[in-house]
């Protein structure tokens with residue numbers, strides 16, 4: 001029986017049981033499509049990274065003896081649409097059965113679901129064999145509960161998968177070491193070397209240009225550093241464990257004008273396209289700690305494990321529990337545009353300039369840059385969450401909707417009204433000044449609240465709380481802010497609100 005098996009661009013799991021055996025009657029199909037390059041404006045490194053990894057994966061499958069049909073973006077017979085291509089292939093190769101792996105994105109899940117209803121051959125969807133959890137596991141876990149609490153989900157995951165546990169208790173007696181992971185970079189420091197890797201991706205870049213695919217950001221041999229094969233992804237993981245893990249915890253939230261990647265693992269792309277699995281990442285990190293060679297502090301290990309089996313799986317669960325409505329949530333009713341300098345980084349605000357320029361250069365910013373710099377500013381300036389989503393979905397190498405939208409619309413913009421987080425992540429200049437050296441090279445003054453040189457974060461922060469008082473003042477984690485606001489005299493309040501208003505009017509010039 002001729003079977004067609006679809007592999008999407010983020011389903012490059014070489015360990016999947018599908019590949020245990022070769023079969024001449026089974027065709028694997030992979031496609032580069034305008035449907036995928038054009039649904040949002042992507043960073044050029046993201047499109048190139050996906051296509052390069054897909055091409056390498058297809059080659060590897062062929063080497064193992066599997067039959068692969070690979071449609072390049074510029075292939076004459078490429079209809080640029082997933083289901084149109086599938087129909088064409090089913091006819092051309094006399095396909096008698098269709099199989100696919102469950103997509104992680106709602107739009108592709110719907111598209112394939114609807115398509116399969118129209119088929120007159122048998123079809124079946126399989127698990128991707130990547131995540132710790134199934135799509136519905138989080139919903140089942142929180143059944144009957146009013147709120148989703150990440151910490152309780154995380155503890156459940158630790159227990160269920162016996163990760164850093166001693167029987168029913170956490171191995172050190174303490175679940176969470178978050179408070180120990182908040183250092184800033186000292187005056188003098190030297191980061192360990194990253195692996196240097198060069199890929200010649202020029203032919204892919206030329207193809208995108210020739211086909212008129214619109215992208216953003218830069219690419220050249222120096223700034224493209226993302227893995228395209230499983231071997232490279234495993235090498236990155238090894239280097240992270242050997243050189244960076246020891247200080248991952250300490251500097252997880254720190255930001256610096258001379259630092260792009262810091263002590264972060266840079267494995268989100270490899271994980272999200274499934275070159276490596278979360279389990280092998282967790283196992284490797286725990287082994288490094290247990291071997292003791294690198295003297296890894298437990299706080300670093302726990303902090304890292306929480307990101308992977310906690311946040312990453314939690315976000316996936318929220319996505320499947322709440323889509324498709326989630327993509328429309330706008331709790332505050334925000335409707336402003338993103339400032340135009342989000343596409344260039346040309347702003348006088350040092351923190352935003354650094355976070356955006358490095359995102360355009362490397363398709364990467366770390367969590368706190370995404371949350372407390374670009375996300376914080378978009379929320380304080382009341383940007384439409386759909387515009388914020390589109391920016392994040394485009395610019396980052398690891399941006400796939402299930403993990404992008406829950407982080408952006410949920411955690412960062414609080415547009416879900418508190419499904420992901422219990423309060424909005426906003427801050428004045430104080431936090432940025434404390435966690436980075438950005439403010440020392442800024443046109444604005446972190447300590448000034450009003451006047452020409454006042455840091456915009458300061459007045460926008462109070463303006464945000466003032467505007468959304470009805471929605472926020474009953475939140476037990478925020479009440480204190482309103483008491484501080486209420487204690488300010490009327491003149492100070494008016495000056496702050498006028499300053500914020502001025503900045504909102506002149507936002508493209510900031």
Ligand code: FAD
Nearest residue numbers: 264265266267268307311312367370371398399404407412
């Ligand atoms: P590290 O800091 O080394 O962390 C290790 C791993 O933990 C990451 O690779 C990632 O797989 C996981 N992780 C950490 N935090 C989260 C989180 N909040 N949610 C899910 N997984 C997490 N992550 C994406 O993978 N894709 C996205 O599109 C994405 N968009 C984001 C948008 C916003 C506004 C914010 C605040 C965060 C977003 N994140 C996203 C989460 C996080 O910022 C990235 O996973 C991380 O920066 C990737 O870099 P790293 O691999 O060096 O991570």
